[in-house]
Amino acid sequence: MSGSVNSGYERLFDIPIGPQHPALKEPALITLKVEGEHVVGVGLDVSYNHRGIEKAAEYRTYVQNLYLIERICGICNVAHTLTFTQCVEGVQLKDAPERAKMLRVLVEELARIHSHLLWLGVAAHEIGFDTFFMYIWLDREVSLDLMEAFTGNRITSAYNIIGGVRRDLTPEITAKIRKGMDRLEERAKFYRKIVETEKTVISRTQSIGILPPEDAIRLSAVGPTLRASGIKIDARADDPYAAHASVPFNVITCDGCDSFSRILVRIDEIVESINIIRYCLEHLPSGPIINRLPRRVPAGEFISRVEAPRGELMHYLRSDGSDKPYRYKVKTPTISNLPSLVHMLSSKGRYVVNIADVPVILASIDPCFSCTARLEKNIGTYGKS
Amino acid sequence: MSIIWEAYRQLFRPKSTEKYPFGNREEVSLPDGFRGKMILNRESCIGCTLCEKDCPSGAIVIIVDAKGKRPTFFLDRCMFCGQCQESCPKKCISYSKEFENAAYDRKSLEVR
Numbered sequence: 041m042s043g044s045v046n047s048g049y050e051r052l053f054d055i056p057i058g059p060q061h062p063a064l065k066e067p068a069l070i071t072l073k074v075e076g077e078h079v080v081g082v083g084l085d086v087s088y089n090h091r092g093i094e095k096a097a098e099y100r101t102y103v104q105n106l107y108l109i110e111r112i113c114g115i116c117n118v119a120h121t122l123t124f125t126q127c128v129e130g131v132q133l134k135d136a137p138e139r140a141k142m143l144r145v146l147v148e149e150l151a152r153i154h155s156h157l158l159w160l161g162v163a164a165h166e167i168g169f170d171t172f173f174m175y176i177w178l179d180r181e182v183s184l185d186l187m188e189a190f191t192g193n194r195i196t197s198a199y200n201i202i203g204g205v206r207r208d209l210t211p212e213i214t215a216k217i218r219k220g221m222d223r224l225e226e227r228a229k230f231y232r233k234i235v236e237t238e239k240t241v242i243s244r245t246q247s248i249g250i251l252p253p254e255d256a257i258r259l260s261a262v263g264p265t266l267r268a269s270g271i272k273i274d275a276r277a278d279d280p281y282a283a284h285a286s287v288p289f290n291v292i293t294c295d296g297c298d299s300f301s302r303i304l305v306r307i308d309e310i311v312e313s314i315n316i317i318r319y320c321l322e323h324l325p326s327g328p329i330i331n332r333l334p335r336r337v338p339a340g341e342f343i344s345r346v347e348a349p350r351g352e353l354m355h356y357l358r359s360d361g362s363d364k365p366y367r368y369k370v371k372t373p374t375i376s377n378l379p380s381l382v383h384m385l386s387s388k389g390r391y392v393v394n395i396a397d398v399p400v401i402l403a404s405i406d407p408c409f410s411c412t413a414r415l416e417k418n419i420g421t422y423g424k425s
Numbered sequence: 426m427s428i429i430w431e432a433y434r435q436l437f438r439p440k441s442t443e444k445y446p447f448g449n450r451e452e453v454s455l456p457d458g459f460r461g462k463m464i465l466n467r468e469s470c471i472g473c474t475l476c477e478k479d480c481p482s483g484a485i486v487i488i489v490d491a492k493g494k495r496p497t498f499f500l501d502r503c504m505f506c507g508q509c510q511e512s513c514p515k516k517c518i519s520y521s522k523e524f525e526n527a528a529y530d531r532k533s534l535e536v537r
């Protein structure tokens with residue numbers, strides 16, 4: 041029962057959304073308690089897709105785990121393998137070569153571009169603006185083709201390996217990436233113009249899903265959700281990993297605190313990623329791309345964090361001296377954003393959430409429930425406990 | 426309003442959809458580093474079984490024949506990660522651009 045209802049009469053209804061629902065791309069149960077059109081309580085259950093990846097990781101060697109960890113999330117697969125390889129290298133107190141670090145940044149940013157374009161298309165689809173969705177996904181093909189040409193696969197790239205990277209940059213691929221970046225930059229600027237001027241987008245997203253900066257920090261939001269509330273936190277800038285310490289870039293923020301500013305932050309991050317990729321291509325150091333490491337990892341523990349497209353991703357590794365991890369723990373960005381999502385979905389005082397706004401707010405945090413399903417717990421102000 | 430002009434302009438541009446599988450097969454372009462069906466060079470294989478140990482999906486089974494230990498790849502279990510190519514000390518595993526690997530019979534999905 042929600043504590044925030046001050047109505048004189050009881051006319052509260054439960055609306056379950058999910059576990060299977062056309063508005064959701066993944067199984068999750070969102071129980072809305074509504075009073076008329078207004079959402080007054082939310083219950084979230086995201087544990088429908090528990091795959092037991094952490095336990096499975098304990099039965100595989102580090103080399104095999106690379107591909108298991110890659111499949112935690114299809115879209116952020118580069119971020120997951122990067123975090124895993126950093127954990128294994130960290131326990132061994134070894135480092136990847138400088139050229140490999142720069143190439144890791146390059147592929148990571150390429151993955152960020154296609155993740156943000158995917159999200160932008162999904163957001164346009166949730167708004168009901170399918171023309172926009174089709175054009176965005178057409179341009180996403182540019183970044184996917186570059187991924188395929190460079191790493192050998194569109195999504196699960198298998199690019200980062202323990203001790204370095206798998207493939208070196210050839211002059212043909214460099215020329216292809218430069219050409220693709222020019223096209224993507226032009227399109228990203230065009231999309232920003234459309235988002236700023238198109239009435240459909242503005243009326244469906246502005247002042248919807250408000251997350252004030254103090255609540256964003258209190259509820260430990262991460263990634264673009266946090267940066268759209270005007271807070272400058274980015275793991276690439278605060279705790280530089282790979283070659284991020286030597287690559288200059290701006291942390292994109294927006295003061296709008298609503299779903300509209302989350303769109304703007306992500307479009308600006310695409311442009312920023314394009315600039316990072318251009319910098320990497322120009323300042324790529326020469327040298328080896330892999331530093332071969334032993335298969336057995338000494339006993340120890342390591343925490344690595346990476347700014348995945350959806351926010352800060354954290355992996356924990358504990359090794360016992362064998363060739364298999366003793367314990368592996370993954371914290372995906374979506375789990376950090378769920379308390380903020382519940383906050384945004386609940387009407388409080390003058391801030392009201394209509395049922396029609398729920399898909400937009402839900403999409404605005406870029407949820408990935410399948411990566412998150414590591415807990416059997418109901419989150420929210422209302423629902424089964 | 427600019428999206429309307431964009432949609433209007435698209436009418437005069439070539440279609441982005443590739444006509445697969447009913448169009449011209451040669452138009453389906455795959456990059457050079459693509460990981461399709463693998464090719465095993467049986468002559469240079471030394472039977473070290475490293476590929477079997479590293480395969481994350483158990484798609485490689487070592488079979489002993491007249492020449493000694495040689496890997497057999499089961500494509501129905503393979504996820505085309507490329508680790509066997511990476512682990513092979515003699516570099517005798519390579520990937521072709523053959524991606525149409527659907528089959529009625531499991532036997533035809535074995536690469537020896």
